[in-house]
Amino acid sequence: MRIGLLAEGGYPYVSGEAGLWCDRLVRGLEQHEFDVYALSRSERQEAEGWVPLPPQVGRVRTGSLWEDVDDGIVHGRRTRRRFAECYGELAAALCATAPGQPSESSAKESRSESSLEADRFASALYGLAELAREEGGLPAALRSETAVRALERACRAPGAHRSARQARVPDLLTVAARLERALRPLSFDWYEDDDLGSVDLCHAASGGTAALPGLLARHFCDIPLLVTEYGVRLRTHYLTEPDSSPAIRSLLAAFHGRLTAETYRRAAMITPGNSHARRWQERCGADRVKLRTVPPGMDAAPFAEAGESPEHGDPQTLVWVGRVEPAKDLVSLLHAFAEIRRAEPGARLRIVGAPRGPEGAAYLAHCKGLAAQLFPDEADGPHAVGRNPVSFEETGGPELPSRADAYASGALVVLSSVVEGFPAGLVEAMFCGRATVSTDVGAVVEAIGGTGLVVPPRNPRALAEACVALLRDRERRERLGAAARARALELFTVEQNVTAFHGIYLEILSRTPVRRVVLDDTGEPLPFAVPAEAHVPGRWSDSTARVAARGGPQTIGGGSQAVGGGLQAVGGGPGAVRRGSGPGWAQDAPVRATAPASAPASASATKGAVR
Structure with missing residues (x-):
């Protein structure tokens, strides 16, 4: 079969998110053909180029979400009127009570209103898509004064959400610009019978804007859509841009919420990576009969030697491996280790990882300073294994050539995060046959099953007690490590x-x-x-x-x-x-097909690169 793989800021770019997962999927399904439709997020990402592509990738088309586009298209009066009507309906749907927000009406009336607003948003979205297909691209129109005035009217209309009513002109200009980038796939010339309309199935590697081409392929060409989310894009949006004004956050959250709900409604199937993401999807409107949990596949080969080795590292060493950032809560880990040292004076902690960006570098410096304060009598010279009970290291050197060597260097692997999606690092430790102590966040409990100890987040004392219990019981550590490796090989491999x-x-x-x-x-x-x-x-x-x-x-x-x-x-x-x-991963629930979508119209042109 022929698959249209849709990605935003990911495959086939070298620096793309989820690029490794997409590459493994494409290479593992060599019996199928793949056409890749990629949305780039930055000029740097495009300049770094693509990863080597396997022969089953027949075509790659790209579209930019970062550059300012001046298509030079001048629309006539009738087209401008149609655009104003559709965009006005879209803006009105965003300014109404957002999905999941309380309403003063009864529950039944609230559901009815939500359904009407969802249909209103969908009608406006596909109306803009049909207009772009018939008359040409819409980037200039989506940034025009007409669009800004439509947003302003919707924000000032009776019944608009309170946050939307607070929007000022700078807020409206910012929202219009952000909506133009999110809606840019509407203007692409991908939706013809010999292009995305020729595939058998669209597979979106994430939700949000990446799934929008799949929605349009379903609308114009009746192509079924599969959506895979290992991190719910809507949740990510809620956690970003805390410094924006309430009006900007409200309007953009409403847009992403409506787009997510429409994607879930039109998808033939949705595949979350864990139950944590699944609960988010159900809360955002996904029909549970469409949900099929598929854990992300990871390559177990690099960790085979460590997992099969009878040696279990230094029996007094704890290992933390990951990216250094505030969400990993290394501060709590250091305070917990201070208590561990009082119970087990010979214990050591190896923190293995590199920071990302200025925030990560500042956090790493803070953690090093805290370690020096907590262990002043033992801070002899630079942080190094053998001199200080806490060491800050990176992989790639003679001490730790790889992540597998980092896990194998200790008897116990610790995860102290306060925010976590799918804990890939924890699964790597399981491949290595290591017992683990983790905080109860994200999909941690689902990943480890009963093969490790779990404690509440931001609780150094509980973390310390769990670590001491395993450090003092070698037989229990070995039993948990063996069970963890067996579970990881059964559930979390690429195969x-x-x-x-x-x-x-x-x-x-x-x-x-x-x-x-x-x-x-x-x-x-x-x-x-x-x-x-x-x-x-x-x-x-x-x-x-x-x-x-x-x-x-x-x-x-x-x-x-x-x-x-x-x-x-x-x-x-x-x-x-x-x-x-074939069989799936979780509940084997049927997916209902729908009636054929509308017939395709004429084509429009946009930027694209064809391989």
């Missing part, structure tokens, strides 16, 4: 992740009508390749999904079809398309 997505791809396509002509080897249309039901309007597949949920077989189009598992023969005759629907 498990790739196998899960292969099954999900087949499952989605098995429930998606084939909408294009299938040709044989001679170039002639293949008879009976498309089942007749593919062209019947209406929600004919709902009954299919309900029967599939009960495990019942059915016959569609003359062929035998067991939906929800096993092999399928869709349609009858020699052109039958056989597919399999």
Whole structure:
């Protein structure tokens, strides 16, 4: 099959987020073809280039989200009127009560109002997309005075949210500029039958703007959309830009909330990486029958030697590995280690990691100063293993050539974070067969299962007591480490992740009508390749999904079809398309198909790079 992989600031760029996961997915599914549609976030990212691409990547198209675009398009009066109407509806939906906020009306009325606002937002969004497709790009229009005035009218309208009513002209200019960047995929020329419309499935590597091309491909070409979120983009937005004004935060949060809800509503399936992300998605409007938990795959090979070695490092050494930043709460770890030293005077702590940016460098300097204060009698010279009970190190040197060597150097691995998504470093320690002591944040408990000790965050005493308990019990450490390695190899390897997505791809396509002509080897249309039901309007597949949920077989189009598992023969005759629907990771819930979307219109032009 042919997959359209959608990424924002990630694959195939060298410095992209989630780029490694995308690369492993593409290389692991070499039986499929991939077209990559990438959104870049900075000039530096584009200048650093791409990672080497495997042969199954047939095309790469890129679009910029960082540069100012002057498309030079001058729209006529009728087009400007259509734009003002659509953008005004979009702005009105953003200024209304945002999803999840309390309302004075009853619960039933509140749900009805929320549904109406969601439909209003979707209608405005697709109206802008159709306008861009018919008349040309919209970057200039989205930054125009018309857009700013529409935002102002919506903010001043009766019933607008209180924070929106506080918006001033600088706030409105900032919001209009940010919305233009977020909506820039509307103006791309990706949505034709020979481009993104030619793929079998769109797979968005994250939510937010990255999933917007998938929404438009579904709207224009009826391509099913799969959304994978290992970090919920909406949650990330809530945690950023605390210094912005309340009006800016409110309007942008409303936009991202509406876009996220529309993405979840239109997606054929959503794959969170853990239950923590899953709860966020359900709270943001995702239908739980569409959710399928797929843990991120990690390469276990670099940690095999450490995990299989009978040696277990220095029995008195604790190891922390990660990126040095305030969210890791190394301050609590240092205070906990002071208590550990009082109970176990021979204990040592190795902090292995590098800071990122000025904030990380300042935090590292603060932690080094705190360590010198907590252990003044032992701060003999620079921080180094053997001289001071606390050492600050980085991998790549003779002492610790790799992260695996860092984990193997101690008997116990500690995680002290106050904020965490999926704890990749903790899983690496599990691959190495190390017992762990962690704070109860993010998906930590889900990752380690019962193979480590978990304590509350920001509680140095509890952290110290758990570490002392394991330092004094070697047999327990070895038992927990062996169980941790077995769990990691069973759940968190690249092979498990790739196998899960292969099954999900087949499952989605098995429930998606084939909408294009299938040709044989001679170039002639293949008879009976498309089942007749593919062209019947209406929600004919709902009954299919309900029967599939009960495990019942059915016959569609003359062929035998067991939906929800096993092999399928869709349609009858020699052109039958056989597919399999492999098992997923969590609840095996059916996904309902919807009626065909609107027909495509004419094309528009935008910047793109084709490989």
